Amino acid sequence: MMDWRTKLLDPTPHARRDYASLATPVYRGSTVLFDDQKAVTDDWRQADNGYSYGLYGTPTALELAARIAGIEDARETFIVPGGQAAIALIYLSYCPAGSHALVPYSAYGPNKAMAEGLMRGLNVEVESYDPLIGAGISDLIRDNTTLIWCESPGSVTMEIQDVPAIVKAAHAREVSVALDNTYAAGVMFDAFAQGVDVSMQALTKFVGGHSDLLLGSVSARDDVAYAKLGPIYQQLGLAVSPDDCSLALRGLQTLAVRLDALEKATLQVARWLAEQSLVDTVLHPALNTCPGHEIWSRDFSGSTSVFSFIFSETVTAEQVVEFINALTIFKIGMSWGGVNSLAVVYPELERPGVDFGGRIVRLNIGLENPDDLVNDLRQSLGSI
Structure with missing residues (x-):
């Protein structure tokens, strides 16, 4: 006979599990249970290989990620705690020590602050450029350039960038392009159709839609970008609240x-x-x-x-x-x-x-x- 104290802690579901709802459930949890020891893994690629740990997202977060990836036509999307976390994930994934990056002078202020602060401290030089430079960006690309940021429209001054021209110049030199696509909500500008490698949003803005959550997304165009972002995502421990993800899922509906x-x-x-x-x-x-x-x-x-x-x-x-x-x-x-x-x-x-x-x-x-x-x-x- 099992003691009542033990019964209180039994995680086995007691209610029926066939409840169908229009709303995605809010899954809170850190520990993932496995069927047997051989199945135990610590893998950030949960969308591909199954759940391993709550740090990499519960089903609520992965549902949001899949839906963002779906509307952006991305290979995969990572959900992170905010827009600034999204910027950090991209910088740290693409800019090793000794590298050079380019960012428009009209970019979101905290992006430029990170360039002058954290990235400079990690021996990464981030150079500002005219957002209207277009194909002329090729003149600023160096042998150690690894990343070009775009943000269109620009923050406050609203400059519209010729992203396709910048992408063409960057890819000719095997340089990756990241886009802050928050203004367009990931839907009014098709980043991946224009060749962008990584698209990010502050889901705090239009997807959340009600000024009551902080979330960000980082979407990878292909397997190459996915593999570059994933290990850094894991190492940074960018856990998100399933409650916030639930609010963002609701925001997507409207x-x-x-x-x-x-x-x-x-x-x-x-x-x-x-x-x-x-x-x-x-x-x-x-x-x-x-x-x-x-x-x-x-x-x-x-x-x-x-x-x-x-x-x-x-x-x-x-x-x-x-x-x-x-x-x-x-x-x-x-x-x-x-x-x-x-x-x-x-x-x-x-x-x-x-x-x-x-x-x-x-x-x-x-x-x-x-x-x-x-x-x-x-x-x-x-x-x-």
């Missing part, structure tokens, strides 16, 4: 309708701003005032919710701050991709040869009525 609504509303707001006398330039990929607009028209299937605008020189940096503080529907916040509209000014944004003078503002358009958002911007412009 991604299409949210992106459609966000594109329409964002264009309405951007076009209204372009007509205002206090606004000098609107940096939205669908407008011809955005650097690289013609490339966006060629390569992208749509636009999303984030864009920037530059006040005219008649507006002071102090007035821009007054404008931000006078907004009521727009909240002041750094992220984007969620259901709430956000605004933030970049008072010290650095770009070669350009001084924005604290006059560049980035907006994320949410799911509020766009007429209300325009009225909020109108009243706030009136305050200055």
Whole structure:
């Protein structure tokens, strides 16, 4: 007769296991049980070889990974704790000590911070380049160049890169290309059709969609990229929360309708701003005032919710701050991709040869009525 204390710890399921649901279950767990000793393994390739340890993902995480890989047409996707973790995984997989990498000067700020901090400390030189360089990137490739980053549109200044031209130049010298494809949610720009080797997203943004989770994804184009990323993924211990993965899986179900609504509303707001006398330039990929607009028209299937605008020189940096503080529907916040509209000014944004003078503002358009958002911007412009 088994003692009741032992019965409490028996992991054998007691309920029926044939429950079918539209929702992916949240599998929490670290320890994986094996049928016999010969089956015991510690292998990060769980999608290929079966489960080995919760560190590499429970069925909830692997379901999310498979679905991201499916919409991106990737060989395989790794789910990691956030966008910055995705960037780190790519850098550390492709850049050994003594190597050289290239990153556009318009890239996400923490990417450049990692280049100047962690990577420099590991004896990796990361050189900034003009995001609009296109095929001219070939002049910057060295014998020890191992990675070229692209991010299109660029962070804040929204430059659209000629990714196919950069890929062609890179592959001619056997250099890999990684793309931060967060803006396009992995669906409005087909990274792998354009030859990119690794595509990453901050799932925190559009896939999560509700500003309540932190996750990232790193998708490999082929077996070569998969084999390069996997061992580093294992060694870094990039475990993710199955609860967050469950929220991201739910976010995927509404991604299409949210992106459609966000594109329409964002264009309405951007076009209204372009007509205002206090606004000098609107940096939205669908407008011809955005650097690289013609490339966006060629390569992208749509636009999303984030864009920037530059006040005219008649507006002071102090007035821009007054404008931000006078907004009521727009909240002041750094992220984007969620259901709430956000605004933030970049008072010290650095770009070669350009001084924005604290006059560049980035907006994320949410799911509020766009007429209300325009009225909020109108009243706030009136305050200055």
